[in-house]
Amino acid sequence: MPAESRSILEGDGSVIHAQIGSDPFAVRDWLTGIFADARLEHLPEDLKGSAEIVLAEALNNVVEHAYAGTNGTILIELAAGAGALACVVRDSGHPMPGLNIPEGRLPAMADDLPEGGFGWHLIRTLSRDLTYCRQGGQNVLSFRVVCDD
Numbered sequence: 001m002p003a004e005s006r007s008i009l010e011g012d013g014s015v016i017h018a019q020i021g022s023d024p025f026a027v028r029d030w031l032t033g034i035f036a037d038a039r040l041e042h043l044p045e046d047l048k049g050s051a052e053i054v055l056a057e058a059l060n061n062v063v064e065h066a067y068a069g070t071n072g073t074i075l076i077e078l079a080a081g082a083g084a085l086a087c088v089v090r091d092s093g094h095p096m097p098g099l100n101i102p103e104g105r106l107p108a109m110a111d112d113l114p115e116g117g118f119g120w121h122l123i124r125t126l127s128r129d130l131t132y133c134r135q136g137g138q139n140v141l142s143f144r145v146v147c148d149d
Contacts, residue, residue: 014039018076020059022067022093027059030076040080044147050126051085051145057119058089058141066093066139083147090138101132101141 016039020026034040034055035048043051055076062074075090096102104120124130127143134140 014079016040016076016078018078020074020076022063022070022072022074022091024060024063027056027063027074031056031059034078040078040085043080043085044083047083047085047145047147051087054123054126054143054145055087055089057123058087058143061119062089062091062093062139066091066095068094084144086142086144088140088142090140092138095134095139096132099132099134101130 016034016037018030018034020030031052035043035052040048059074059076066072070093072091072093077088079086101124102120104122104124123143127145130141130143132139132141
């Protein structure tokens, strides 16, 4: 495990491990149930809402870009702490362009809203300690979502 993800998941030792397929329906089904898990139910609703948005964007990016229509597996680790949720997402798909996290600039606004382009802006806005690396043929994205009390 890279240093970034090891430190981000430190806590009470209760880490949730999940493995889902690289398919938008698998992502949706997993997101529908994960925040009902007893290990996460104590988290504030605003934190759970923000975490769900960030995870949805990150996981859908894996499906759409890393695996680009091919079958694969997404590994997810979550650790809840006091007012925060640490997350690590791993996949064996294509690396991010330039091995860097996209800047997350908002798309130019016109009369019609563009269909995409908001994902990385949302991820960057709602998360903290966002890191990405390519390790052992895997993409490793880690971040924390914190409560804004």
